[in-house]
Amino acid sequence: MKLENYHLESHNSERLAKHERQLDFITSEISDAQSIIQKLVDFQIAIPSWALGTGGTRFGRFSSGGEPRNIEEKIEDVGLLHKLNGSSGAISLHIPWDTADNTNAIKALAAQHGLRFDAMNSNTFQDQPDQAQSYKFGSLQHVDKAVRKHAIEHNIEVIRQGVELGSKALTVWLADGSCFPGQLNFRKAFQNTLESLREIYAALPNDWKIFVEYKAFEPNFYSTTVGDWGQSLLYANKLGPKAYTLVDLGHHLPNANIEQIVSLLLMEEKLGGFHFNDSKYGDDDLTAGSIKPYQLFLIFNELVEGMDARGMDHREDLGWMIDASHNVKDPLEDLLQSVEAIMIAYAQALSVDRVALQDAQAINDVARCQEILQQAFRTDVRPLVAEARLRTGAALAPLEAFRTFKVRQELISNRGSKTVATGL
Ligand code: LRH
Numbered sequence: 001m002k003l004e005n006y007h008l009e010s011h012n013s014e015r016l017a018k019h020e021r022q023l024d025f026i027t028s029e030i031s032d033a034q035s036i037i038q039k040l041v042d043f044q045i046a047i048p049s050w051a052l053g054t055g056g057t058r059f060g061r062f063s064s065g066g067e068p069r070n071i072e073e074k075i076e077d078v079g080l081l082h083k084l085n086g087s088s089g090a091i092s093l094h095i096p097w098d099t100a101d102n103t104n105a106i107k108a109l110a111a112q113h114g115l116r117f118d119a120m121n122s123n124t125f126q127d128q129p130d131q132a133q134s135y136k137f138g139s140l141q142h143v144d145k146a147v148r149k150h151a152i153e154h155n156i157e158v159i160r161q162g163v164e165l166g167s168k169a170l171t172v173w174l175a176d177g178s179c180f181p182g183q184l185n186f187r188k189a190f191q192n193t194l195e196s197l198r199e200i201y202a203a204l205p206n207d208w209k210i211f212v213e214y215k216a217f218e219p220n221f222y223s224t225t226v227g228d229w230g231q232s233l234l235y236a237n238k239l240g241p242k243a244y245t246l247v248d249l250g251h252h253l254p255n256a257n258i259e260q261i262v263s264l265l266l267m268e269e270k271l272g273g274f275h276f277n278d279s280k281y282g283d284d285d286l287t288a289g290s291i292k293p294y295q296l297f298l299i300f301n302e303l304v305e306g307m308d309a310r311g312m313d314h315r316e317d318l319g320w321m322i323d324a325s326h327n328v329k330d331p332l333e334d335l336l337q338s339v340e341a342i343m344i345a346y347a348q349a350l351s352v353d354r355v356a357l358q359d360a361q362a363i364n365d366v367a368r369c370q371e372i373l374q375q376a377f378r379t380d381v382r383p384l385v386a387e388a389r390l391r392t393g394a395a396l397a398p399l400e401a402f403r404t405f406k407v408r409q410e411l412i413s414n415r416g417s418k419t420v421a422t423g424l
């Protein structure tokens with residue numbers, strides 16, 4: 001059945017009494033519940049177009065059916081998520097996976113679903129059919145100027161499409177690097193990449209940002225030319241004020257202190273945004289908060305503290321995006337879970353007693369510092385997140401609603417069970 005507003009109304013009215021009991025309890029436990037709820041209402045997380053289909057590994061791919069077959073259907077899927085949770089009001093596109101022929105119609109469709117276009121992603125890690133130049137040995141770093149030029153032009157084309165759609169940022173992730181010692185002159189690779197990025201930067205409209213995403217390894221396994229936040233920050237600083245670092249949570253070497261990275265990038269005014277996901281081993285692209293929820297909370301703790309210290313707008317000054325892939329779960333269910341986990345971490349971070357923490361830090365009361373953070377982390381803030389949903393007309397329990405109203409079955413009956421979405 002098609003998901004209608006009256007479905008959500010009946011879903012919510014069945015759960016209302018219990019929800020209100022839970023909300024009463026939490027609002028009596030923490031001091032500024034109303035302002036936290038308003039911040040949650042305002043907070044939007046962009047859904048990656050490439051995560052709407054079933055992911056896969058090089059060993060296989062197991063589709064659950066009803067996957068979006070084109071950009072219009074991807075927008076419809078994000079529209080469904082947004083209807084269910086009220087917090088997925090943006091989509092991040094990947095070009096050429098999502099190249100739109102009719103931008104006006106695409107824009108109108110997105111607006112109909114209450115969606116805007118977050119950062120545009122370029123793709124110079126795959127060769128497209130009939131592509132004259134190959135990215136086998138890199139793109140913006142390539143030893144051959146003709147390959148670099150090809151990759152630069154692609155990025156400029158992505159900006160052009162983004163401008164038409166009303167996006168305001170370009171995310172550049174490069175697979176560039178080397179697989180074996182000696183393959184690459186690191187310095188030349190860096191300089192070629194910088195020179196190429198400068199040409200792309202020069203094509204940015206005044207109100208645009210460029211996000212330089214780093215990643216430790218994969219697909220190159222010896223060196224990566226934008227391998228960590230230090231390298232990304234070097235590029236961002238050399239490029240200029242429109243260039244920022246993008247943090248994908250899965251792109252670090254094991255045990256990296258991501259929250260500290262976030263804090264320092266914010267201090268330097270060079271944090272651009274996030275690709276949220278979770279991982280146990282590498283770039284696992286698992287559901288946000290599914291493996292290390294405390295890390296997610298600690299990251300938000302730094303974000304809230306650092307953004308408030310700088311007077312930044314939580315909604316607009318950073319790019320909040322998910323970058324995930326789902327091999328064994330329904331992609332839409334997985335994305336609902338990711339958004340929920342991000343909202344919970346944000347709500348917990350908002351509820352930290354900042355004054356008490358500062359006081360405890362000032363007198364080196366280490367045990368008290370830990371208690372303050374863990375008090376927030378261990379508080380069940382889910383009723384606040386649910387209340388924010390209720391206030392936007394979304395579902396108190398989005399995943400349950402997705403199942404009760406048979407959203408996947410409806411997509412399968414419209415699109416078929418053998419569809420394959422472009423993307424990861
Ligand atoms: C690289 C990455 C990058 C790409 C996306 C598909 O691992 O995180 O953001 O654009 O995956």
Ligand code: MN
Binds near residue numbers: 213248323
């Ligand atoms: Mn990413």
Ligand code: MN
Binds near residue numbers: 248250251
């Ligand atoms: Mn990744």
